[in-house]
Amino acid sequence: MRTLTVDLGDRSYPIFIGYGIRQQKALFDDAIHGKQVMIVTNDTIAPLYLDAMVSMLSADYKVDTCVLPDGEVFKTLEIYGNILTALLEAKHNRTTTVIALGGGVVGDMAGFAAATYQRGVPFIQVPTTLLSQVDSSVGGKTGVNHPLGKNMIGAFYQPQAVIIDTETLLSLPQRELSAGMAEVIKYGLICDAPFFDWLEQEMPALMSLDNDKISDAIYQSCLAKAKVVAQDEREGGIRAILNLGHTFGHAIETEMGYGNWLHGEAVAAGSVLAIDLSWRMGNLTEQDVSRSVALFQAAKLPVLPPQTMTLESFVERMALDKKVLDGSLRLVLLASLGDAIVTSDFPMEDFNDSLSDALEASKQAHIV
Ligand SMILES: NC(=O)c1ccc[n+]([C@@H]2O[C@H](COP(=O)([O-])OP(=O)(O)OC[C@H]3O[C@@H](n4cnc5c(N)ncnc54)[C@H](O)[C@@H]3O)[C@@H](O)[C@H]2O)c1
Numbered sequence: 001m002r003t004l005t006v007d008l009g010d011r012s013y014p015i016f017i018g019y020g021i022r023q024q025k026a027l028f029d030d031a032i033h034g035k036q037v038m039i040v041t042n043d044t045i046a047p048l049y050l051d052a053m054v055s056m057l058s059a060d061y062k063v064d065t066c067v068l069p070d071g072e073v074f075k076t077l078e079i080y081g082n083i084l085t086a087l088l089e090a091k092h093n094r095t096t097t098v099i100a101l102g103g104g105v106v107g108d109m110a111g112f113a114a115a116t117y118q119r120g121v122p123f124i125q126v127p128t129t130l131l132s133q134v135d136s137s138v139g140g141k142t143g144v145n146h147p148l149g150k151n152m153i154g155a156f157y158q159p160q161a162v163i164i165d166t167e168t169l170l171s172l173p174q175r176e177l178s179a180g181m182a183e184v185i186k187y188g189l190i191c192d193a194p195f196f197d198w199l200e201q202e203m204p205a206l207m208s209l210d211n212d213k214i215s216d217a218i219y220q221s222c223l224a225k226a227k228v229v230a231q232d233e234r235e236g237g238i239r240a241i242l243n244l245g246h247t248f249g250h251a252i253e254t255e256m257g258y259g260n261w262l263h264g265e266a267v268a269a270g271s272v273l274a275i276d277l278s279w280r281m282g283n284l285t286e287q288d289v290s291r292s293v294a295l296f297q298a299a300k301l302p303v304l305p306p307q308t309m310t311l312e313s314f315v316e317r318m319a320l321d322k323k324v325l326d327g328s329l330r331l332v333l334l335a336s337l338g339d340a341i342v343t344s345d346f347p348m349e350d351f352n353d354s355l356s357d358a359l360e361a362s363k364q365a366h367i368v
């Protein structure tokens with residue numbers, strides 16, 4: 001088992017990574033302080049992993065469960081309210097512990113319920129998708145969507161512990177594995193050039209879920225995220241580098257309709273756009289660009305935007321993105337491979353050329 005700590009003073013917490021560790025009761029015992037536990041999961045994950053967790057914890061705790069409908073469309077105030085209702089109906093008090101068993105949707109919603117139930121009760125993340133293991137379970141962003149915007153309601157609220165069981169990845173659909181890999185590659189690009197090199201070597205092993213390799217990749221990713229979060233918990237500055245490819249990506253996600261392009265797929269195509277722009281500005285070599293494209297492709301991710309989009313649709317969507325400050329579009333770009341910067345200082349002509357060329361290449365790729 002690998003262990004690391006997210007260093008946030010008295011809100012610091014451990015991240016455990018290992019095969020089968022969702023069955024190690026001692027990890028839970030250390031993070032649970034009361035006698036009540038509420039496991040929140042969804043109806044896809046429940047048949048796979050819920051019973052075993054309930055039996056394990058029932059030996060020492062009063063365990064209740066709350067099974068949500070699966071899907072980003074259910075990441076709403078209404079379904080979040082159902083978690084609070086379940087807690088109240090089962091008479092959970094302020095010493096209860098909420099356990100989020102699932103991907104980022106379950107983690108964000110259960111975390112927000114924990115942040116707000118009786119003004120805050122402890123919670124534990126047990127992320128079961130690669131994306132949630134390397135990204136959403138670490139760093140304390142919790143919340144739900146509003147019809148007018150994604151993740152528009154929420155709180156910063158850190159868990160007591162993150163328990164990452166790599167065995168759960170065995171049941172994950174390949175497309176979801178790829179989507180999570182986009183965020184893994186992101187860490188190499190923004191802050192860890194040696195990790196990027198290592199990913200180039202190991203991507204085939206990672207895609208076939210070699211356990212040692214995937215545990216290392218998750219460890220390095222969590223380490224990168226934990227370091228950034230420790231410096232800037234509430235995204236006043238450096239934490240924004242974690243959004244490489246995300247402003248372009250959100251434009252793709254919203255334009256195509258949520259769910260048609262997975263978040264990680266949109267981030268991959270969006271990162272390639274940010275990388276191309278960084279190259280046009282003279283920050284990267286052509287080889288840096290081709291290596292990055294090849295790495296996303298090795299993870300079975302798209303590297304071009306949808307051919308149905310236009311320059312105008314990108315600009316319109318990106319102008320609405322919450323990262324736009326004072327009217328100027330701020331982007332995460334690379335100063336070099338392994339070093340990101342956040343800036344609104346880029347030539348508009350290069351920005352337009354990056355998008356136009358990629359959209360043209362996407363059209364060509366569909367004609368062939
Ligand atoms: N809080 C943060 O910092 C943060 C960061 C990134 C993303 N997010 C949020 O995370 C969400 C996306 O998370 P996600 O990619 O994990 O999606 P998800 O939670 O929707 O999970 C993807 C799919 O995989 C299924 N699944 C989960 N684990 C499985 C397993 N082990 N085996 C089989 N199927 C499994 C889920 O039921 C779902 O159908 C978005 O809502 C996004 O806003 C939050």
Ligand SMILES: [Zn+2]
Binds near residue numbers: 135183246263267
């Ligand atoms: Zn992301």
